[in-house]
Amino acid sequence: MISKRVFLGALLSAVMVVGASAGQAAEKKIKVGFVYVGPIGDHGWSYQHNVGRLAIARTFGDQVKTTYVESVPEGADAARVITKLARTGHKLIFTTSFGYMNPTLKVAKRFPKVKFEHATGFKRSKNLSTYSARFYEGRHVVGLIAGKMTKSNILGYVASFPIPEVIRGINATIIAARSVNPKVKIKIVWVSSWFDPGKEADAAKALIAQGADIIMQHTDSPAPLQQAQKNKVWAVGQASDMVSFGPKAQLTAIIDNWNAYYIQRTKAVLDGTWKSQDVWGGFKSGMVTMAPYNKAIPADVVAMAEKAKEGIFNGTVHPFAGPIKNQAGKIVVPAGKNADDGMLAGMNFYVEGVDGSIPK
Amino acid sequence: MLRLELRGEMSRSMIYWSPIYAVILTFIAGMIMFAILGVDPVAAILTFFIEPLNSMDGVAELFVKATPLVLIAIGLSFGFQANVWNIGAEGQLTIGALAGGSVALLFFNVDSPLLMPGMIIAGILGGMAWAAIPAFLKTKYGTNEILTSLMLTYVGLLVLSYLIHGPWKDPEGQNFPESRLFHDAAIIPIILEETRLHFGWIITLFGVAVAWVVMTRHMIGFQIRVIGMAPMAASFAGFKEKHIIWLTLMISGGAAGLAGMIEVSGPIGQIVPVISPGYGFTAIIVAFLGRLHPVGCLFAGLLMALTYLGGDNAQIEMNLPNAVTGVFQGMLLFFLLASDVLVRYRIRFGKATALVAPAAATPPMAIDEEGV
Numbered sequence: 001m002i003s004k005r006v007f008l009g010a011l012l013s014a015v016m017v018v019g020a021s022a023g024q025a026a027e028k029k030i031k032v033g034f035v036y037v038g039p040i041g042d043h044g045w046s047y048q049h050n051v052g053r054l055a056i057a058r059t060f061g062d063q064v065k066t067t068y069v070e071s072v073p074e075g076a077d078a079a080r081v082i083t084k085l086a087r088t089g090h091k092l093i094f095t096t097s098f099g100y101m102n103p104t105l106k107v108a109k110r111f112p113k114v115k116f117e118h119a120t121g122f123k124r125s126k127n128l129s130t131y132s133a134r135f136y137e138g139r140h141v142v143g144l145i146a147g148k149m150t151k152s153n154i155l156g157y158v159a160s161f162p163i164p165e166v167i168r169g170i171n172a173t174i175i176a177a178r179s180v181n182p183k184v185k186i187k188i189v190w191v192s193s194w195f196d197p198g199k200e201a202d203a204a205k206a207l208i209a210q211g212a213d214i215i216m217q218h219t220d221s222p223a224p225l226q227q228a229q230k231n232k233v234w235a236v237g238q239a240s241d242m243v244s245f246g247p248k249a250q251l252t253a254i255i256d257n258w259n260a261y262y263i264q265r266t267k268a269v270l271d272g273t274w275k276s277q278d279v280w281g282g283f284k285s286g287m288v289t290m291a292p293y294n295k296a297i298p299a300d301v302v303a304m305a306e307k308a309k310e311g312i313f314n315g316t317v318h319p320f321a322g323p324i325k326n327q328a329g330k331i332v333v334p335a336g337k338n339a340d341d342g343m344l345a346g347m348n349f350y351v352e353g354v355d356g357s358i359p360k
Numbered sequence: 361m362l363r364l365e366l367r368g369e370m371s372r373s374m375i376y377w378s379p380i381y382a383v384i385l386t387f388i389a390g391m392i393m394f395a396i397l398g399v400d401p402v403a404a405i406l407t408f409f410i411e412p413l414n415s416m417d418g419v420a421e422l423f424v425k426a427t428p429l430v431l432i433a434i435g436l437s438f439g440f441q442a443n444v445w446n447i448g449a450e451g452q453l454t455i456g457a458l459a460g461g462s463v464a465l466l467f468f469n470v471d472s473p474l475l476m477p478g479m480i481i482a483g484i485l486g487g488m489a490w491a492a493i494p495a496f497l498k499t500k501y502g503t504n505e506i507l508t509s510l511m512l513t514y515v516g517l518l519v520l521s522y523l524i525h526g527p528w529k530d531p532e533g534q535n536f537p538e539s540r541l542f543h544d545a546a547i548i549p550i551i552l553e554e555t556r557l558h559f560g561w562i563i564t565l566f567g568v569a570v571a572w573v574v575m576t577r578h579m580i581g582f583q584i585r586v587i588g589m590a591p592m593a594a595s596f597a598g599f600k601e602k603h604i605i606w607l608t609l610m611i612s613g614g615a616a617g618l619a620g621m622i623e624v625s626g627p628i629g630q631i632v633p634v635i636s637p638g639y640g641f642t643a644i645i646v647a648f649l650g651r652l653h654p655v656g657c658l659f660a661g662l663l664m665a666l667t668y669l670g671g672d673n674a675q676i677e678m679n680l681p682n683a684v685t686g687v688f689q690g691m692l693l694f695f696l697l698a699s700d701v702l703v704r705y706r707i708r709f710g711k712a713t714a715l716v717a718p719a720a721a722t723p724p725m726a727i728d729e730e731g732v
Contacts, residue, residue, distance in 0.1 A: 037680075039682065067676050068675065069682070070675065070681070071682045073635050074632060074634045075623070075627075075632060075636060075637060076424070076425075076626070076627035077425075077625055077637060077668070079556065079627060080424070080425070080556070080669075080672070081672050084672055084673070085676065087415075087417065088676055088677075095365055099633070099634065100537060102630065103540075121577075122534055161537060162537075162635065163535065163537060164534065164535045164536070192521065228720070246494050249696060262401075270367060345532045345534055345720045346537040347535070359525065
């Protein structure tokens, strides 16, 4: 048993050592911090952001030191973690979940010299940018493939929270699927979580039991894909190429690719050219890409998918091209027009063809 | 040979020593873990437990994080002492946050000195109302409060989800499930400039003092303990068990509700889908680590809060995974339970002697050396 005095003495000297070393660390390179909502091992959303972080590390080598904090809850803790990063000399901080919006804004006000980048939000300031990706472009391609590949004409969708981004994904999928196969129906199970492999797997099982033969997801773990593999139905990977979790089942995956954006923004801080902005990138910017197609998909379907992808890239195809009707059959986007970004960003209605109502 | 021998009576000193042993053992095991991970163990422990506190901001953050944990734990310890097992503090916290928040949203942009007291009272009543359901079911129908209070947590979270996806959604929030930000009068005042330390911490310290008086100097505290330790004796003495069930559930529910209201009105500042990262459950560990004693809960809450701050720090400074935080909390609880053996048993070397304790119906347990 250590005596109290020795123990206290050790504690005190420890405090001084730590304090001194923190003071000595001269700023020769910049530090870039990341805040993730899930663990980096989710193989989905947070995993891909971390891939982006590693791309920064590879590109800039010694010039940049990157740091991350994972599994940060979206409540009172977020502001603490973001503040801590700002305080420990990080010059550029990426906060990568919607729930970090107000905490990021608060901290950004307190640290005007630090640059902040918030993913998927809509509040900006002089030192706070927002960025997101047009995942719905990928959903369009997936919807086309699913419409052709389904035998039961039932698509299963494992969804997280009924926020505009998720609703948009569901709508984009069903619009595309019904454009090639009007008989397609979509069944949705809400799991009220971004990352909960147990619940996600249960949802996928329930959907398969209800006859769905293609499982899609807007949650972060590969669990739904694994269930599809086990039950010999198709699935679509989410956020990263999840093919190793379901080599037979994965038709393709919608990949979030943040690498180029992260490198570009880090470079802007190094060059002193960083400005607050709002970026919403899709296929064209490379933020959204598709994983290799499953070999079992017929060549004509692959060709159709590739054509749609190219069309979106060139601007000749729009996943939300009119006429689009809501569930009541009322036209919300007239023929010849496309839904504008405002409608897409705040989307809170289902299009025709989706059964049920958005959960409250 | 090393063996455990039943003590004649519970060791009073071990009751207080065992949490300290648990902390020391956690440190040692933690250092071994860091060494296995290939990280300098001393540096890691310093980063984890000392460095978070080397600034004013760090200490303030510690208090901010400890506030809900301590408040809920004190409330729970009343019930736990009387064998009333309220496991649903998380749900009571949620409903308290909604009740307190409803006052803020209902009187949006109203600057009245009555607003904050109104929110506090609403928060407490909200938590109490949610705890009243298990209390009613237990006293009326003998339902197990562990199940009812736990299940009601999920109902509470669904109520939260309904409100922020529906009626309480911020009209300017682009359909994202969040309420509008509370106006300034509905935000708990900051008590230390340049930090997030808010008045809720003072409320917590006040709560500790009140709970200590009630628990040790008041008839209610005495009745609670007697009912917990000797229900028969309590009923002979004329203590009404049903009253105590109601009372302890009201105290723990009210405290959790208050904690929830303080979270939304303090560091969060609006109603969001995730109000608490499981404070209601973590507080159960805090209550036991603090020996169901208000002052103990205060220290245990601070220690638990420190593990979260240390976890952030270990990730930022040493690139350690977040799982380290969970491992530390788990070890703390594990070693506490292990050390608690010493409250009722003492370690003896050599062969067993004749029975020491008159009540030793169970033979002293022989264990091998690795077991200690």
